[in-house]
Amino acid sequence: MLLSIGGGVDVGKRLIYDPRSDGRDFSAGNCWHSIRFTKPLFSMSDSLLPLRRLMQTLTERAQTRPEGSYTTKLMEAGTAKIGEKILEEARELIEAADEPGEGGREHFIYEAGDLIYHTLVMLAYRGVDLDEVAAELGRREGTSGLVEKANRSQTKTDE
Numbered sequence: 521m522l523l524s525i526g527g528g529v530d531v532g533k534r535l536i537y538d539p540r541s542d543g544r545d546f547s548a549g550n551c552w553h554s555i556r557f558t559k560p561l562f563s564m565s566d567s568l569l570p571l572r573r574l575m576q577t578l579t580e581r582a583q584t585r586p587e588g589s590y591t592t593k594l595m596e597a598g599t600a601k602i603g604e605k606i607l608e609e610a611r612e613l614i615e616a617a618d619e620p621g622e623g624g625r626e627h628f629i630y631e632a633g634d635l636i637y638h639t640l641v642m643l644a645y646r647g648v649d650l651d652e653v654a655a656e657l658g659r660r661e662g663t664s665g666l667v668e669k670a671n672r673s674q675t676k677t678d679e
């Protein structure tokens with residue numbers, strides 16, 4: 521028997537989370553079943569938990585500035601030093617972007633980690649949480665950069 525899980529729509533074997541569902545709907549017909557979930561079967565954000573934990577650690581570092589912490593060292597040096605590291609790590613990431621093979625790919629991921637860590641240090645230093653940046657990205661969701669740029673040009677012309 522095939523099992524279709526979705527918002528009441530036959531979607532073959534794909535599993536779809538319907539956040540609009542109240543979770544009570546269940547219907548069976550022919551050989552198809554439709555079940556609506558109020559919670560996703562797996563959370564897309566689970567793999568991003570280390571990022572959230574890192575942000576928490578950095579926020580604590582900003583508040584407590586413990587001895588023997590590299591983050592504290594950066595924060596004590598301030599915006600210029602953190603910014604210098606961001607630029608350095610961004611350059612290293614760009615250099616790694618064209619490295620071929622699996623080794624190159626792994627190096628690229630390693631450098632992305634360095635850049636993201638230092639960017640998060642800057643956020644924590646400035647007292648901004650990752651959620652606030654996510655909210656800003658959410659606000660932009662669905663608007664092409666080209667459309668946003670065109671709107672900006674129009675606003676300037678109007679002024």
Ligand SMILES: N=c1c2ncn([C@@H]3O[C@H](COP(=O)(O)OP(=O)(O)OP(=O)(O)O)[C@@H](O)[C@H]3O)c2ncn1[C@@H]1O[C@H](COP(=O)(O)O)[C@@H](O)[C@H]1O
Nearest residue numbers: 574577578581588589590591592593605608633634637638
């Ligand atoms: N994710 C990171 C992380 N990524 C990179 N780095 C450090 O960032 C630095 C990268 O800079 P470089 O490669 O240029 O190394 P470097 O030449 O020694 O650096 P500089 O002396 O030039 O500043 C290295 O020292 C890395 O160890 C990190 N340091 C810390 N974290 C996380 O932050 C947490 C808190 O760290 P502390 O605040 O140091 O305890 C840790 O538990 C980790 O989870």
